[in-house]
Amino acid sequence: xxxxxxxFVKTSAPVSELxxxxxxxxxxxxxxxxxxxxxxxxxLAIRKYFELEFPQYQFIEIMDYDTHxxxxxxxxxxxxxxxxxxxxxxxxxxxxxxxxxxxxxVFKTFTHNLTISFPQSIHxxxxxxxxxxxxxxxxxxxxxxxxVLFARDAQSFRRMQKAFDNHVRFTPDMVLFLExxxxxxxxxxxxxxxxxxxxxVLTESFITTLKDxxxxxxxxxxxxxVLENPAKITPVTRERLFEEILEKIASQEVIVSDxxxxxxxxxxxxxxxxxxxxxxxxxxxxxxxxxxxxxWIQYTDETDLGRITTxxxxxxxxxxxxxxxxxxxxxxxxxxxxxxxxxx
Amino acid sequence: xxxxxxxFVKTSAPVSELxxxxxxxxxxxxxxxxxxxxxxxxxLAIRKYFELEFPQYQFIEIMDYDTHxxxxxxxxxxxxxxxxxxxxxxxxxxxxxxxxxxxxxVFKTFTHNLTISFPQSIHxxxxxxxxxxxxxxxxxxxxxxxxVLFARDAQSFRRMQKAFDNHVRFTPDMVLFLExxxxxxxxxxxxxxxxxxxxxVLTESFITTLKDxxxxxxxxxxxxxVLENPAKITPVTRERLFEEILEKIASQEVIVSDxxxxxxxxxxxxxxxxxxxxxxxxxxxxxxxxxxxxxWIQYTDETDLGRITTxxxxxxxxxxxxxxxxxxxxxxxxxxxxxxxxxx
Numbered sequence: 001x002x003x004x005x006x007x008f009v010k011t012s013a014p015v016s017e018l019x020x021x022x023x024x025x026x027x028x029x030x031x032x033x034x035x036x037x038x039x040x041x042x043x044l045a046i047r048k049y050f051e052l053e054f055p056q057y058q059f060i061e062i063m064d065y066d067t068h069x070x071x072x073x074x075x076x077x078x079x080x081x082x083x084x085x086x087x088x089x090x091x092x093x094x095x096x097x098x099x100x101x102x103x104x105x106v107f108k109t110f111t112h113n114l115t116i117s118f119p120q121s122i123h124x125x126x127x128x129x130x131x132x133x134x135x136x137x138x139x140x141x142x143x144x145x146x147x148v149l150f151a152r153d154a155q156s157f158r159r160m161q162k163a164f165d166n167h168v169r170f171t172p173d174m175v176l177f178l179e180x181x182x183x184x185x186x187x188x189x190x191x192x193x194x195x196x197x198x199x200x201v202l203t204e205s206f207i208t209t210l211k212d213x214x215x216x217x218x219x220x221x222x223x224x225x226v227l228e229n230p231a232k233i234t235p236v237t238r239e240r241l242f243e244e245i246l247e248k249i250a251s252q253e254v255i256v257s258d259x260x261x262x263x264x265x266x267x268x269x270x271x272x273x274x275x276x277x278x279x280x281x282x283x284x285x286x287x288x289x290x291x292x293x294x295x296w297i298q299y300t301d302e303t304d305l306g307r308i309t310t311x312x313x314x315x316x317x318x319x320x321x322x323x324x325x326x327x328x329x330x331x332x333x334x335x336x337x338x339x340x341x342x343x344x
Numbered sequence: 345x346x347x348x349x350x351x352f353v354k355t356s357a358p359v360s361e362l363x364x365x366x367x368x369x370x371x372x373x374x375x376x377x378x379x380x381x382x383x384x385x386x387x388l389a390i391r392k393y394f395e396l397e398f399p400q401y402q403f404i405e406i407m408d409y410d411t412h413x414x415x416x417x418x419x420x421x422x423x424x425x426x427x428x429x430x431x432x433x434x435x436x437x438x439x440x441x442x443x444x445x446x447x448x449x450v451f452k453t454f455t456h457n458l459t460i461s462f463p464q465s466i467h468x469x470x471x472x473x474x475x476x477x478x479x480x481x482x483x484x485x486x487x488x489x490x491x492v493l494f495a496r497d498a499q500s501f502r503r504m505q506k507a508f509d510n511h512v513r514f515t516p517d518m519v520l521f522l523e524x525x526x527x528x529x530x531x532x533x534x535x536x537x538x539x540x541x542x543x544x545v546l547t548e549s550f551i552t553t554l555k556d557x558x559x560x561x562x563x564x565x566x567x568x569x570v571l572e573n574p575a576k577i578t579p580v581t582r583e584r585l586f587e588e589i590l591e592k593i594a595s596q597e598v599i600v601s602d603x604x605x606x607x608x609x610x611x612x613x614x615x616x617x618x619x620x621x622x623x624x625x626x627x628x629x630x631x632x633x634x635x636x637x638x639x640w641i642q643y644t645d646e647t648d649l650g651r652i653t654t655x656x657x658x659x660x661x662x663x664x665x666x667x668x669x670x671x672x673x674x675x676x677x678x679x680x681x682x683x684x685x686x687x688x
Contacts, residue, residue, distance in 0.1 A: 154498040154633040157514060162671040167678075170501060170514050281636075288632050289498040292625075327506040334511075 018073050019058065024343065026050055026057040027074050029106045030087040030099065031235060033063050035227040037245050038175075038261030040238045042088045045174040046118055047235075049329075054336055057083065061235055067102040071109050081343040083336075084110040088118030088152065088174050090260055090282050094125045094133035095198060104140035111144045114339045116332075119152035119171050121260075121282040122159050134163060141166050148335060153285035169331040172290045175264045176325050183250040183269060189219035190312075191252040193262035196224060199278040202258055206303070210256065213309055218253065225259045254312055260286060263297060267323075272296045272315035274308070294323050362417050363402065368687065370394055370401040371418050373450045374431040374443065375579060377407050379571040381589050382519070382605030384582045386432045389518040390462055391579075393673075398680055401427065405579055411446040415453050425687040427680075428454040432462030432496065432518050434604055434626050438469045438477035439542060448484035455488040458683045460676075463496035463515050465604075465626035466503050478507060485510050492679060497629035513675040516634045519608045520669050527594040527613060533563035534656075535596040537606035540568060543622040546602055550647070554600065557653055562597065569603045598656055604630060607641060611667075616640045616659035618652070638667050 019025075028046060032039040043061065050059045062070035074084070086106050091099045107115055124134040141147055147166045151157035152173040160168045192211060194202065211220050225245065227233075233241060249255060250269035255262055258276045260283040266273030273296065275283050287299035295318040302308050372390060376383040387405065394403045406414030418428075430450050435443045451459055468478040485491055491510045495501035496517040504512045536555060538546065555564050569589065571577075577585060593599060594613035599606055602620045604627040610617030617640065619627050631643035639662040646652050 154501075154514075155636070157498075158634060158669075158672055161674055162668065168674075170498075285632065288629065290502060292499070324506065325502075328502055330505055330512075 018060065018077050020077055021058070023058040024056060024079070024340075025082040026054070026059050026085060027070075027078070027082065028059065028061045028085045028087060029067060029070060030102055031061040031063050032087070032089075033065055033232045033234070035230065035233055037225045037227060037241065038259065038264070039087070039089045039091070040233055041175045041178075041242050041261060041264075042118070042173065043235070044238055044242055045177050046085070046087065049174065049177050049332075053333065054340065056340070063234075064099070064102065067105060071105060075109065078110065078113060080112065081339075083114045083116065083339065085116045085118055088120050088150070090121040092117070092120040092156075093123040093137075094130040095123055097133065100133065100137060104137060107147055108140045108143045111146065113146060114335075115144055115147040116335070117147065117149045119150040119173050120156065121152060121280075121286075122156045122163070123280045123282070124163070138164060150332065153282060153289050155281060155285040169335070171329050171332055172325050173260070173264060173286060175261060176267070176290065177329055178268060180268050180270065181246055181250065183247060185247065185251040187251055187253045187271075189221065189252060190214045190217075190254045190256060191249070192220065192222040193225055193249075193255055193257040193259050194222060195258055195278065196226070199280070200258065201279055202276055209305065210308065213305060214254075214256070214312070223248075225261050225265075254316055256312070258283070263287065263291070263299075267291060267294055267297055270296060270320045272312075272318060273298070274312055274315060275299045277301060290325060290328065295319055295321060362404065362421050364421055365402070367402040368400060368423070368684075369426040370398070370403050370429060371414075371422070371426065372403065372405045372429045372431060373411060373414060374446055375405040375407050376431070376433075377409055377576045377578070379574065379577055381569045381571060381585065382603065382608070383431070383433045383435070384577055385519045385522075385586050385605060385608075386462070386517065387579070388582055388586055389521050390429070390431060393518065393521050393676075397677065398684065400684070407578075408443070408446065411449060415449060419453065422454065422457060424456065425683075427458045427460065427683065429460045429462055432464050432494070434465040436461070436464040436500075437467040437481075438474040439467060441477065444477065444481060448481060451491055452484045452487045455490065457490060458679075459488055459491040460679070461491065461493045463494040463517050464500065465496060465624075465630075466500045466507070467624045467626070468507070482508060494676065497626060497633050499625060499629040513679070515673050515676055516669050517604070517608060517630060519605060520611070520634065521673055522612060524612050524614065525590055525594065527591060529591065529595040531595055531597045531615075533565065533596060534558045534561075534598045534600060535593070536564065536566040537569055537599055537601040537603050538566060539602055539622065540570070543624070544602065545623055546620055553649065554652065557649060558598075558600070558656070567592075569605050569609075598660055600656070602627070607631065607635070607643075611635060611638055611641055614640060614664045616656075616662060617642070618656055618659060619643045621645060634669060634672065639663055639665060 031043045047059055050057055086103050124130040141164050149160050149166050149168045151160050151170050157170045214220050246265055246269055249265045249271050252271055255266045255271055255273040258278055263273050263275045277284050284299050291297050298311055298315055375387045391403055394401055430447050468474040485508050493504050493510050493512045495504050495514050501514045558564050590609055590613055593609045593615050599610045599615055599617040602622055607617050607619045621628050628643050635641050642655055642659055
């Protein structure tokens, strides 16, 4: 049974058939059911973008576990004016093969439709496995002349141009399209938001030492942007969970993280955040490309505890201010405007 | 009298009239007569790019001091299929107003022709003067719907999209289009390549201290990519001077610099190079965007002498290897291919 978010939201019940009507459609594949709140926020932001900027499109999400059934169902009703998308995030490459396989299937199926790979970071490992995965993706992407890949950082832009002959465009992560949330909650303590996956590079001993230092100044807690419960998230439940995590972030004096979206949530809520690296620099590059001027955010490769505590103290004192990234989504706007104009 | 490099090179004499023939033309404005070898190398690289990739175009350079006369002369012979360009570099903005004025004049004159602003860094100062300059540039650029701005780093891409409504594309600096030069010269000592302009942020006391440290290991010399003589450079003399500076760089054990193009020349010649910042991060951003994986190059914001000497020692031991940025000029290729196809 397909879960189509658009209908689900409006009817409060899952439906098993795609809508057939006169509206042009945006089919977003890969909507995450898993509990990574970064990826959840990306899919939410893509929906918000369309609702605000291209409301004429009926926005239909196909959940990650429904990719195969969704492809079959969409093939039956799709028109030339309809758009196919695959959700954004930091999972294009060889580290999350199940997701990459779904992306390939979608791209090589809808070769006659404008196909948008929403802003991603890319990382194919430099070993036999990574190279084989890259070849599979190259073959799939090359079969779609209407595919446009969006990179969310300059490193990914460079890598995508090298790996693929498709058009590559450069915008921020979709979550940075969302409006800032000035929640004015009481702030207390430090929250460590840390990954537990193969991208982790911080050692546990370093984390423990840094926690001990910060514990002298106030309460210290540890969490992750990947939730332990609920077990699954749907387009119905994700917005509330997204608001909850923003509130959690916004009630801290400082965030210490190696999670790209912990940084982004801190940007949105004006929460001081010190970001450390992951295995291939996706947070680092996005920081330098888009967020270097946001005074309450800092990326660091530092390992010296004295320097790190100075950085954290400085962040806590940093002034808040407006920032403006809307103009940097222009290439996405223009792609969709040009497509829409063709069918009017 | 106009100096047109193409004719000058071929005839060994300046000519006072632009050529009229059946070939489509590429008019490159802003070719530097001043002795900044970085800017000289940029104009040389643009010429090499056209000679290699689009040889059907007659490539005509108009020197910086000839902008007004050149505009007048070009207006009389230009056709729809001809292309107008303004040279690349790190001078778009309010720091070099004479250059920016020429750029505005060119952009607002040839509004019916494909107009290419070759890869630049952008910096308008955040003060009354900078904001007035920005408004003048915005008005001029906005009058040309066929203008495409190329940014050579992600910070500039972000800033250009915010400042201008023109299309903005993202490629490396044009000098990185040139082939590496493996000169195999005997290497000795350290060369400090340091700016003397308003973009300088390194202090003289810091430089002296670092020179003293490196002087213990071998000869230390100081220079700049801006030559003291000759007083002027022409398209005839620049290639030899370019080869000379590459040889100078390639005969050092290490380059210490705050010059973007000292880094680029070090990339091309496999010379270890530690790059420090300028006033607005143009070298830093280009490093992270394009050169982070080049093992003999390192950008640093470090001020601790011990850490800096460790970085230099590591660079001297770094392995050389191939690197590949050709794919990252694709957006320039495609723009020119699309334009060329329209007139075939």
